[in-house]
């Protein structure tokens with residue numbers, strides 16, 4: 001089994017394909033069919049009409065019950081086959097969760113199938129719900145995973161283009177998605193550095209002002225933790241019912257990006273920020289606490305290449321590649 005979601009070597013091989021696809025994307029943009037900023041936030045999949053599969057999925061995500069996924073995927077598939085477009089979108093997210101947190105069960109040999117299954121479900125869902133940039137962004141992540149697994153450079157490049165387009169359409173949401181995964185590059189590589197830039201840009205968009213990048217203190221920007229009248233800002237930028245620990249997960253990943261790059265002072269600031277958002281409330285607070293305790297070890301731990309079937313503690317691998325890649329933000333309760 002190939003290493004999943006570690007697209008770095010894949011992308012390294014394909015600068016020309018990437019340039020070609022980016023150029024293609026720009027050309028489409030110039031001809032007027034490309035992505036401009038979406039005027040409205042898409043409806044939440046977790047609200048509105050309910051279905052058995054969608055209810056079960058969001059309930060499991062809230063509880064972190066990864067083991068229920070196979071059954072949930074079967075139900076969502078039935079609902080999608082019966083023509084339910086929301087269940088088709090959630091089916092894409094269910095395959096995404098299954099693959100992203102595969103380190104919970106690294107011996108599962110068929111896990112890589114979920115990259116194509118996720119990307120295909122999102123492609124179908126995008127046709128039904130074209131105004132939801134999140135579906136495009138997630139398709140991008142899982143096209144990249146698929147490209148890596150199948151050693152298909154064009155697929156990887158198309159995935160990146162999806163993420164770029166989603167981020168242009170909904171920057172407050174898409175900048176993180178575009179940055180999430182760039183930790184698989186080496187810290188000296190350009191895309192890694194750009195990834196850190198995307199996270200700062202994301203904070204700028206969320207705060208509605210330029211954040212002080214040299215001396216960051218969350219308390220200087222109360223708007224980052226308060227309700228906002230614009231749902232295009234409030235939903236991706238703050239903690240909400242469907243993403244109860246969005247800020248904590250964001251800052252945990254931000255810390256990991258700095259830690260792998262041996263910038264330990266900045267890493268510690270981000271971990272402390274994650275812990276300070278709403279003390280006592282986050283099921284994964286101990287992960288951030290441990291990282292602070294083991295700060296000096298993190299650069300070497302996070303630069304180790306891990307075999308995809310290796311069992312690795314969440315304390316010794318970056319958030320993106322870990323068994324809490326989704327639940328760090330989405331899990332509400334600690335049982």
Ligand code: HEC
Pocket residue numbers: 043044045046047090093094096097100134173176235236237240242243245246247249250325326327328329330
């Ligand atoms: C940094 C925190 C963070 C991480 C990590 C994260 N998400 Fe999300 N997720 C969000 C945010 C923010 C939204 C947008 C919520 C909105 O639109 O209101 C979102 C939206 C979603 C939605 C749609 C919710 C709805 O009601 O429409 C699903 C499903 C989802 N994420 C699943 C996942 C999965 C699966 C993973 C892991 C591969 C993941 N998320 C990783 C923050 C995160």
